[in-house]
Amino acid sequence: MIKSKIILILQLLFIQNIFCQTYQRNLFYDGNNRQFVLHIPSNYDPSIAAPLLFNFHGGNGYANQFMATTSDMRNIADTAGFILIYPQALEDPNDGNSTNWLHKSPTNVDDIYFVESIIDSLNNEYLIDNNRIYACGYSLGGEFTYELACRLNSKIAAVAAVARTMGDSQLNTCSPIHPTPVMTILGTADQISLYGGVVFAGITYYVSADDMHSYWTNYNNTNANPNITQIPDINPNDGSSVERKTWSNGDNCVSVEELKINGGGHDWPGTFGNMDIVANNEIWNFVSKYNLNGLIGCSTTSNNQNTNSSNKLNIYPNPFSNNLKLETTFPTHYEIYNRLGKLLKKGNLNAGSNKINLSSLKPDLYILKSEENSMKIIKY
Template sequence: TKKIISFFIFITTLNVSYAQGYISETIQHDGLIREYSIYVPASYDGTANFPLLFNLHGGGGTNSVWQASSDMRPIADTADFILVYPQARPDPSDGNSFNWISKVPGAFDDVPFFSSLIDTIASNYQIDQNKIYACGYSLGGDMTFELGCKLNNRIAAIAPVARTMQANPNSFCSPVHPTGVLTILGTDDFVSIYNGIVFAGIEYYISAAATHRYWATHNNCDTTATVNIVSPSVERYTWSTASGCAYVEELKVIGGGHDWPGSFGNMTIDANIEIWQFVSRYDINGLIGCITTSINVNNGQTDNKQLIKIVDLLGRESKDLKNQLLFYIYNDGTVDKKIIIE
């Protein structure tokens, strides 16, 4: 009991001392007042577009505690990006604890909330719309995958920590551009099992290997990774395209648990630093400065061209990729007409 009490005192103290500098904001979405904390570095003066990074707390958590546990402000100050910690909504199926929800069919879906949140932030700050990123811990990592899949037209790269993908990703994940994906996973995680979660014969989460194979395939990477030994307890696996563009990485923490390395758990790497160093290499077209291979969402065939924008019949850039005719415009002057039926 003494250990538990000391832990909560520690977290509360961190929250008081580190929360200064964040701005608490709200937006109304889906009939609810949603909360988020935003950090704008002192270097921001409105004359340049800044990248945007979302950092998502775990299931049952709060953004205020999570921003103390994974404080990325020092990195935002030096790298010049806007940092946002959103708050999940009460989950009626889990005693109204704060959980990220993306259940279709179902009453709630947080993916549109993030799209609205991007619009709100972009209306108040100069945001680089080509450099919007998401990372998250545990259930927040789950939601990070959801954003990489279902809000792919706005999210350039993702970094889920302590979570693999939900089962049957082909049924819900439709990337429309080359997408950078970094995972940080512990081999002894007792919550997000490294080799996937199967209960009563039903697969709920796929293994780490299947997760990386999925994204390597969609990014047209070699499905065999190269391995670099970071430390005796951390291995870096990298999946790259034929032209050498790296799109998928795993930081495999040997013996690691349900952790955010550098804050708790393994301390030989710092998840905050690793995440920003990875995602900042990408924009909405893929790895910056590299000849990328775009993804054909209709049949999986690929060619060497970069997606510039997606417009509807009236020439308006479209954020909704479902159930309408859209025109995918590429840098080589070609245009693909596509309809994604859901």
């Protein structure tokens, strides 16, 4: 009888272990006991490397509540086989003790390294596909997602942000090192994170959606004009409609995509606000196509390389100080754009060797275009 009870208890514990795949985890980091919610997919195979997806709550939010009420992606994780993480932000004493990412100055909190420590910790426990680590987030969590794309770019393959554009200083200091797929889901009537950006007393605090997309499309060297498709308005009572804007054919086959919610507010589509799309599904369908090397299965030549066999263009040195030398087979023209796609300089090139004085440009990354050639150039 006792033996039977022991067997029954062990069976119950085994069943509990199978179905209890969502855990509240603690990680002591930088003098703080940090928390995150961890979900292991039901089909997790310890012999197969699993992708990771971070999902960041909004300002003054809580990971458990965000997962339960706004963005529960556990069913998707179970189907697709990725490990899902909902990190918890610390209270910010400079902002009323709100639980926030990107603490206000002065502060010693930098959650970029908290995320990195989670990755390291999970690598010690599970077999992780480190080429397929993704991030998404809502509102302030979306802003932090951009921060990861800019500052932890060596580990983050693709990102998606809901209800937030980039901060002006964030964009101007962004320094990704690989073509980075970016998805945004933004409401044009959002009164908290304004679609047109935030400018006060002549100072830009948040850039507009257009400027942000220009930055990423220029950095990724995508098509200049997006392909626009209208999403069926299956819920005419939600007060909004959706158009999908896709800038494709970037370096390493990456793309930038915006789901523009016309009339949408500070929402997470599919949960509240617009109901024509499900943000959870859209995010995973987008990011999962990529790894650190770009589109999975991409075999085309990078757009950073010369693909025009009729007119070869070579530039040097790159990075450069003041003068840039260009060698071309035939006479042609050139244009130089900043990160936001603004034309700064243009001119003609003779066949052979040419020298352009760019001393008027500040140190930064620029895009040089000439016919079908498009290259990133860096001034130091």
